[in-house]
Amino acid sequence: MIPPLIVSEALSRQIDLIAITDHNASANVGAVIKAASDTGLTILPGMELQTREEVHVLCLFDTLEQLETWQAVVNATLPNLENNIEHFGEQFVVDETGDFIRREPRLLLTSSSLTFNEAWQGVTDLGGLFIPAHINRRQNGLLANLGFVPPEIPIEGLEISRHISPEEALKKYPFIKRYPLIQSGDVHLLDSFLGSTHFTLEAPTIAEIRLALKGAGQRTVTIHPC
Amino acid sequence: MTLQDIIQQLNLTVLTTPVDFASVQPENGYTSDLLSCVMSGAKSRGIWVTLQAHMNIVAVAALLELAAIIITEDAQPDLATIAKANEEGIILLSTAQSSFFVCGKLWEMGLRAG
Incomplete structure (x- = not known):
């Protein structure tokens, strides 16, 4: 997706906060942040990490510097495999206008050797927010791969996919009741923006989202059906 | 066949505190790396073969009262997991x-799916 089109599509849907979370990658995040500058849209720099257990997790940060530090950690834990474009598709890096800069040669569609718990520690130490992604999905969902939410780490929120409502998710997995839920679009195409999770925040920051997940003060997180 | 036989014939490394393995008699075997599948598919007193080390x-093995977990491909559980x-x-x-x-080896030794 081309950065300026991501920004205009989000704005046209009255969305004012999105996160860019490529698979084990972040090389395009800066371009989207630039494309959104001077608009009302806030871009959270992030990544969708695939852990050793093949669990997908959203790693969300406030700054590109934090994300770059995290990317370096992840790079050191990815296997040295070359992307096969025929099988896995292109991995383009573009600028803020969408112009081609380079191809990422390394295969990104694979697992880091970081365990789920190690990744939680790393993201948290950097001040980031660690949210297991599409936990209900058969492919790469936390609940399929690890059976349940690891009780030994204080997970701050869980993301459910667009294919299930919060009510259905709680009915199917009653043990997730103690965790705040968000729902994201896992948007791969411009026409699939979801925007069903509404945050009431004092500012669009990780600290505020963290407080909202705890229900602190007037802050709220609610999922509205699409 | 006892767990002692299995450990010897497959040359397995014992990660937890040794017990009297000769008195443990696994009744069946199961393999999967998706814990959600294991929770609904593995049978009690069985051996579970997996490369998951989380x-x-x-907890899954305790829930199902499994005889043992064999962790493959040198995947290493951390110390907290071994302590647990x-x-x-x-x-x-x-x-x-x-x-x-x-x-394959377990099958050769006579262990079957539950």
Whole structure:
């Protein structure tokens, strides 16, 4: 997706906060942040990490510097495999206008050797927010791969996919009741923006989202059906 | 066939505190790396072969009262996981071999699916 089109599509849907979370990658995040500058849209720099257990997790940060530090950690834990474009598709890096800069040669569609718990520690130490992604999905969902939410780490929120409502998710997995839920679009195409999770925040920051997940003060997180 | 025979014939590394393996008689075998499948598919007193080493495997084995977990391809559970297994009385074994190899050997030794 081309950065300026991501920004205009989000704005046209009255969305004012999105996160860019490529698979084990972040090389395009800066371009989207630039494309959104001077608009009302806030871009959270992030990544969708695939852990050793093949669990997908959203790693969300406030700054590109934090994300770059995290990317370096992840790079050191990815296997040295070359992307096969025929099988896995292109991995383009573009600028803020969408112009081609380079191809990422390394295969990104694979697992880091970081365990789920190690990744939680790393993201948290950097001040980031660690949210297991599409936990209900058969492919790469936390609940399929690890059976349940690891009780030994204080997970701050869980993301459910667009294919299930919060009510259905709680009915199917009653043990997730103690965790705040968000729902994201896992948007791969411009026409699939979801925007069903509404945050009431004092500012669009990780600290505020963290407080909202705890229900602190007037802050709220609610999922509205699409 | 006892767990002692299995450990010897497959040359498994014992990760948890040794117990009297000769008195443990596994009744069946199961393999999967998706813990959600294991929770609904594995049978009690069975051996579970997996390359998952996350701490959640201990809770799953305790829930199902499995005889032992064989962790394959040199996947290493962390110390907290091994401590938890000792606490719960779950036997953790490991090997550099693949799950396919281990299951093949267990089958040759006479172990069957539950």
